[in-house]
Each structure stands twice: as structure tokens, then as C-alpha cells.
Amino acid sequence: MTEKNEKNPSGKTPNPQVSRRNLLVGAAAGTIGAAPFAAAPAGAAAAEDVVDLTREHAFYGAAEQAGIRTPPQRYAVYMTFDLTSPRAADLQVLLARWSGAIAQLMKGQTIGPVEPMRNSGVGFDTGEALDLGPASLTVTVGLGPRVFTDAYGLAQRKPALLRELMALPSDTLKPELSGGDLSLQACADDPQVAYHAIRDLARIAKDTGTAATRWTVMGFGRASAGKGQSTPRNLLGFKDGTRNIKDDADFEQFVWTKAGPQWERHGTYQVARKIQMHIENWDTDRVSDQNNVLGRHKISGAPLTGSDEFDTPDFGKKQADGTLIIPATAHIRLAAHENNGGIKILRRSYNYTDGINQFGLLDAGLLFIAYMNDPAHFEAIQTRLGASDGLNEYISHIGSAIFFVPPAPQNGSYIGEALFA
Numbered sequence: 001m002t003e004k005n006e007k008n009p010s011g012k013t014p015n016p017q018v019s020r021r022n023l024l025v026g027a028a029a030g031t032i033g034a035a036p037f038a039a040a041p042a043g044a045a046a047a048e049d050v051v052d053l054t055r056e057h058a059f060y061g062a063a064e065q066a067g068i069r070t071p072p073q074r075y076a077v078y079m080t081f082d083l084t085s086p087r088a089a090d091l092q093v094l095l096a097r098w099s100g101a102i103a104q105l106m107k108g109q110t111i112g113p114v115e116p117m118r119n120s121g122v123g124f125d126t127g128e129a130l131d132l133g134p135a136s137l138t139v140t141v142g143l144g145p146r147v148f149t150d151a152y153g154l155a156q157r158k159p160a161l162l163r164e165l166m167a168l169p170s171d172t173l174k175p176e177l178s179g180g181d182l183s184l185q186a187c188a189d190d191p192q193v194a195y196h197a198i199r200d201l202a203r204i205a206k207d208t209g210t211a212a213t214r215w216t217v218m219g220f221g222r223a224s225a226g227k228g229q230s231t232p233r234n235l236l237g238f239k240d241g242t243r244n245i246k247d248d249a250d251f252e253q254f255v256w257t258k259a260g261p262q263w264e265r266h267g268t269y270q271v272a273r274k275i276q277m278h279i280e281n282w283d284t285d286r287v288s289d290q291n292n293v294l295g296r297h298k299i300s301g302a303p304l305t306g307s308d309e310f311d312t313p314d315f316g317k318k319q320a321d322g323t324l325i326i327p328a329t330a331h332i333r334l335a336a337h338e339n340n341g342g343i344k345i346l347r348r349s350y351n352y353t354d355g356i357n358q359f360g361l362l363d364a365g366l367l368f369i370a371y372m373n374d375p376a377h378f379e380a381i382q383t384r385l386g387a388s389d390g391l392n393e394y395i396s397h398i399g400s401a402i403f404f405v406p407p408a409p410q411n412g413s414y415i416g417e418a419l420f421a
């Protein structure tokens with residue numbers, strides 16, 4: 001699969017097969033005799049858990065941009081940008097340059113010589129991903145509401161449902177962690193490959209004088225599963241992604257845009273939220289309480305009314321004393337499509353950490369990214385969660401942004417080109 005290219009002249013792929021789970025299982029096994037506690041079963045290293053760093057995804061040609069339906073990779077770097085040029089032509093050039101660069105990066109190639117070229121600005125590569133494989137990199141580009149204004153001659157082209165999100169209950173949003181005119185979501189199985197992509201794309205934006213960085217989150221340990229992937233855990237220790245959109249019919253009904261002009265079709269809306277978790281409070285809570293907060297069992301992931309992770313929750317089931325088994329304030333009860341008029345969203349989230357805060361507490365949470373064909377679906381679910389979710393005691397929504405993600409470009413074209421036609 002690996003080809004010789006400028007970045008990898010030998011054609012060799014270092015560490016093509018890395019099983020991180022194997023390493024972790026091995027480490028745990030080495031200490032188990034001395035462990036003073038009863039460990040939960042670590043689980044066998046599943047075949048699908050082997051990371052193939054030579055794997056690559058195509059940038060051109062599909063109906064939708066990669067990085068939405070793509071099985072979630074291990075790491076993400078998410079960044080939003082403010083437009084700094086008032087000229088539509090500059091935006092066009094940036095989207096064209098980004099598209100060309102992303103196509104190269106997703107093949108595991110450099111975007112130019114590893115040498116800054118004075119006065120020409122944009123065409124060089126910073127080099128830190130040399131010798132690394134494509135690592136399943138995807139870069140997904142979003143366009144924010146302010147792109148579609150008279151200033152850029154695009155007011156008439158605004159996707160019908162694109163607007164700022166409404167204020168939602170429990171919002172504690174910080175302006176410096178919110179908004180943006182453009183978004184880049186880079187996901188890869190190697191964190192350095194994801195960061196390299198964002199770094200070089202941010203440099204192109206800056207060097208062309210078109211857009212400046214606004215806020216960013218580095219994510220790890222995907223907190224959602226694609227079809228056929230085993231369900232990972234978020235930083236609360238719970239499996240996250242069990243009841244997510246996985247089937248074609250749900251993607252068609254709830255994720256891709258169907259209406260509007262041709263250039264919008266097979267696009268989607270991206271909602272990003274930076275959700276801080278008060279994990280040290282959470283860690284003092286008994287697991288039985290934690291189970292009631294989510295409505296699921298921590299270790300197995302099963303709903304409180306079942307025994308297997310994939311059992312369908314029974315929201316009507318009661319204890320002998322008449323109380324609901326899945327409490328009224330449980331996260332899954334409030335979020336489930338059965339209790340929200342049938343609506344579903346695709347969650348494609350990542351854990352994040354910002355280290356230690358000013359009080360010496362662990363500063364971490366969830367980079368919640370969701371895709372849907374109507375942002376009102378996110379608002380409807382978050383309106384209920386923000387008002388009553390038992391989880392609210394342990395989380396704060398501190399960042400927020402919304403973007404329209406146009407369909408994938410065809411060969412020879414660039415993201416959003418039809419918008420300027």
C-alpha cells in the first residue's frame with residue numbers, strides 16, 4: 001500500500017502495524033500479581049483494534065467529505081478560524097489551496113519542499129510528519145454563518161438552515177472558545193499526523209492573509225464508534241457511541257442535506273462543543289450513582305434495564321416500588337430518539353485535556369462534535385439535556401460553534417467551488 005514519495009523516498013513505512021491495546025494489556029498483565037485490587041477484565045486485543053498506519057482515505061470523488069462517516073480515528077485536532085480578508089477572491093484562493101494541500105496530506109505526502117520559500121509564502125512543508133504514514137488522516141472543512149454575507153457576495157447562497165445556535169440552558173460559553181468562520185477537523189491514528197495537517201493549513205491561512213486562528217482543541221481516545229468498531233470510553237469511564245448513527249438509512253435521513261441547490265446536497269451541519277468535565281468531582285461519586293446519571297452500567301455499557309451493551313433501553317420499566325429504573329434525569333433517557341420525536345444526530349466526539357487548571361485540578365472533557373441535516377435537532381436534544389440532565393453537575397459547555405460542511409470536491413475542483421459559480 002505504501003508508495004515511494006517525496007516524504008518517504010525509501011517507500012518503507014515505519015511501524016506499519018501498531019497494536020496499542022496489546023501494549024496496554026501486556027503492561028497490566030505484568031503487574032497483576034502484585035495488584036492489591038480486583039481488576040475488571042481488560043478484554044482481548046481484538047483484530048479491529050490493530051492500527052494500520054499505512055491506511056489512507058480519499059479526499060476527492062466521494063459524495064461527502066471524509067471525516068464524518070469515516071470510522072473515527074484515534075486522535076483529532078479541531079481548529080476554527082476568523083476571516084481576515086474582506087475579499088471573496090481571497091476566500092476562494094484559500095479554499096482552493098487548502099483543498100490541494102489536504103489531498104496531499106491525506107495521501108501521507110508533504111505539501112511542498114521542507115524549506116521555507118521567502119516571499120512565496122505558502123508552498124512549503126514544516127516536516128514533522130516526514131516518515132510517518134497517512135495514518136488514516138481526514139481533514140473536514142466547514143463554513144461558518146458569517147461566510148454567507150454580502151461582504152463576500154454570498155448572502156444569497158447561505159444554506160437554508162445555517163445560523164448561529166440559539167442560547168441553550170446551562171450554557172457557560174466563553175467567547176474565546178466559540179464561533180469561527182471556517183473550521184478544520186483533522187483526525188488521524190497518529191496525533192503528530194493530525195497536528196501537522198492543522199499546523200500547515202493554519203500557516204497557509206495566515207500567509208495568504210485570509211484567515212487567523214480562533215480556538216482549538218486537541219482530542220484523543222475517540223469517544224464514539226463507527227460501524228464495526230468496538231465502543232471506546234469517554235473520560236467518565238463510560239462507553240460512548242453505543243447508540244449512535246451507524247446505518248445507511250439513518251445517515252440518509254438524519255445526516256446528509258437533501259434539499260437546496262446541488263452544491264449543498266450531501267453536505268451536513270457540524271456542531272462543535274467544548275464540554276469541560278469536573279472529573280475530580282465525578283471520581284468521588286459511587287459507581288452506582290454514576291450509573292444512574294448516565295442510565296447505563298459503567299463496565300458493561302448495558303442500559304440499566306438490560307444486561308448487554310446493545311440491549312434496547314426500556315424507558316417505561318419500573319422497580320417494584322414504582323420508580324423508573326432509568327431515572328427521569330438520566331442522560332440517555334433525555335437524549336434518546338424515542339423521547340425526542342424520533343430525531344437522531346451523529347456524534348463523533350473525542351476526549352481532550354488542557355492539563356491542570358489554576359486551582360490545580362485536572363482540566364479535561366469532551367470535544368463533542370456532531371453532524372446532522374438540521375441544527376435544530378441538536379438544539380432540541382441539548383434543550384432537554386441542559387435543563388434536566390443529571391450530568392450537568394459534572395460538566396460545563398464552555399465552547400460552541402456551528403458550520404456547514406459542503407460535499408466533497410470532485411477531482412480538479414475544490415471545496416465549496418460551486419458556491420462561487
Ligand code: HEM
Binds near residue numbers: 242294313333337
Ligand atoms: C460531556 C458530555 C457528554 C457525555 C460524557 C456523554 C456521554 C454519553 C454516554 C456515556 C452515552 C451512552 C452511550 C451511547 O449510547 O453512546 C451517551 C448517549 C447519548 N448522548 Fe451523550 N454525552 C455528552 C454530551 C452529549 C450532548 C451535548 C448531546 C447532544 C446534545 C448528547 C447526545 C447523546 C445521544 C443522542 C445519546 C444516545 C442516547 C440513546 O439513544 O440511548 N450527549 N452520551
